Amino acid sequence: MTPWQQQPSDRLIPDRVLLWNTAGWILFGLLPTAGGVLDRSPARQYWMFGLLALVAVCHTVTLFRPPGRFLNRRVHLGVLALVLGATSYLLDGGAAFYVVSLPQFWFYTRTPRDAVASSGLAAALTVFGGTLGQGWSPSFGTGNTVATVVAYAVGSGLGLWLHRFIGQSNERQERLTAELVLTQEELALAHQRQGAAEERERMAREIHDTLAQGFASIVVLAEAARAALTTDPERSAHQLASIEQTARENLTEARVLVGSVPVSGVAPGSVATTLRRTLDRFAQDTGLTVTAELPDIDLDQRTRVALLRCTQESLANVRKHSGASTVGVVLGEVPGGVELEITDDGSGFVVAESRGFGLDGMRRRLAELDGELTVTSSLGDGTRILATLPTPGRADPEGTR
Numbered sequence: 064m065t066p067w068q069q070q071p072s073d074r075l076i077p078d079r080v081l082l083w084n085t086a087g088w089i090l091f092g093l094l095p096t097a098g099g100v101l102d103r104s105p106a107r108q109y110w111m112f113g114l115l116a117l118v119a120v121c122h123t124v125t126l127f128r129p130p131g132r133f134l135n136r137r138v139h140l141g142v143l144a145l146v147l148g149a150t151s152y153l154l155d156g157g158a159a160f161y162v163v164s165l166p167q168f169w170f171y172t173r174t175p176r177d178a179v180a181s182s183g184l185a186a187a188l189t190v191f192g193g194t195l196g197q198g199w200s201p202s203f204g205t206g207n208t209v210a211t212v213v214a215y216a217v218g219s220g221l222g223l224w225l226h227r228f229i230g231q232s233n234e235r236q237e238r239l240t241a242e243l244v245l246t247q248e249e250l251a252l253a254h255q256r257q258g259a260a261e262e263r264e265r266m267a268r269e270i271h272d273t274l275a276q277g278f279a280s281i282v283v284l285a286e287a288a289r290a291a292l293t294t295d296p297e298r299s300a301h302q303l304a305s306i307e308q309t310a311r312e313n314l315t316e317a318r319v320l321v322g323s324v325p326v327s328g329v330a331p332g333s334v335a336t337t338l339r340r341t342l343d344r345f346a347q348d349t350g351l352t353v354t355a356e357l358p359d360i361d362l363d364q365r366t367r368v369a370l371l372r373c374t375q376e377s378l379a380n381v382r383k384h385s386g387a388s389t390v391g392v393v394l395g396e397v398p399g400g401v402e403l404e405i406t407d408d409g410s411g412f413v414v415a416e417s418r419g420f421g422l423d424g425m426r427r428r429l430a431e432l433d434g435e436l437t438v439t440s441s442l443g444d445g446t447r448i449l450a451t452l453p454t455p456g457r458a459d460p461e462g463t464r
Contacts, residue, residue: 081126084166092163093119099154107153118146125171136171140181143167148188151207156193158210161185165214169222179219186215264427277309279379284309284348305348334367335359335394338374342392345378355392360401366452369428370394370403373436373450376421377405385409385446397451400434405448411440425450 093115100111121139143164151157168182169175193207288302335357346353362370374392381387387409394403417438425448426436434452 081170084170085122085126088122088163088167089119092160096150096154096157096160103153111150111153114146114149118143122167140168140171140185144181144185144188147185148192151189151192152195154193156207157189158193158207158214161189161211162214162218165218169218169226175223175226178222182215182218182222186211277312279383280309280348281306283382301347305344308344333359334362334370337367337371338392338394341371341374341378342390345382345390349382351381351387352389353392354389355394357392357394358396360394360396362401362454365432366401366454369432369434369452370401370450372428373403373425373448374405376425377448380421380446381407381409384412387445396454400451400453402452403450405450406445408445411442411444411446413442414438414440 097112097115100108103111118139121135121142125135125139147157147161147164150160164185165182168185169178172178172181189211190208284302284306288299288306291299291302338357339355342353342355345351378390381390385407387407389408391406392404394401396402422436422438429436429450429452432452434450437449437451438446439449440446
């Protein structure tokens, strides 16, 4: 599509530009033209005032009609061209009025070709009207004609350049808009992928801390029950009961994970009660000695769940890796938060060489609540796990004394 065939938008020219042009057209076009006929005959004055009123009404209708209707614009430009020719006849020249009116032929046409053609017709009528009114003479003809032709040539060149410049600007704007839309779509897709990855990571952590630990406990208990089935039936019965209870708890956790129950699998109540029940189960299943200091601290649900998961993961590591005989658990308040310390007298490990999912999962879980996990261990010296969580809104226990 060539520049001559491009269809500009109805809103290509801002309204404020049209209003400023109208003000200039009235001040420097209509009013001087009306004043120029005051010293002429009454007949010419009546004709001039009537023509100016007609073109003013046409311009007003064109300016305030809804965009997209070009019929009234064509009518206005036709009337304007005729009025320019008539006023040039009545005043014996009208190059100045033509110059002031020239922008309208570019504002109210669809294409540059229409603008060049309509403004050329207006220029021809202006020259013809002035020549008809006074006749051709070197002094008049040259001045009026040259001024009109020069104005037409300069206006056409400037209009074509502006149309090309505006067209390129619109193309750049459309291209940037398209790039912005594409970037927004890519960003939304990236956020969606990030959210999916975070959800997968959360699900993996929940499964590891709940179902996987439960299944591991069931396997250990089943092996022990099978080994003691003939030698210690009573102990096997206790282990089978633990297997059944663990399986039921895993079923509850599975329902929580798939969303079939509305709340966490951790029952409401004191964090001390929840942890003590977990420690009792652990001691019963493993036969290890467990000591606990669990004061009754009122905590929100998310904090209670985080402390319970840390406890479950730590006890699972003790069972699988440490070879410990004694486990100690201490829960306590600190200024602005709560601490959970879990120690064992097992074989220990080198913390820097640990690559397990469990410790990393505990760190991430605590970090989501602005908490921190500290792991202290060395070969032969056991392990110390310290989980620290803030408790916003709770009073400093030492500050209340």
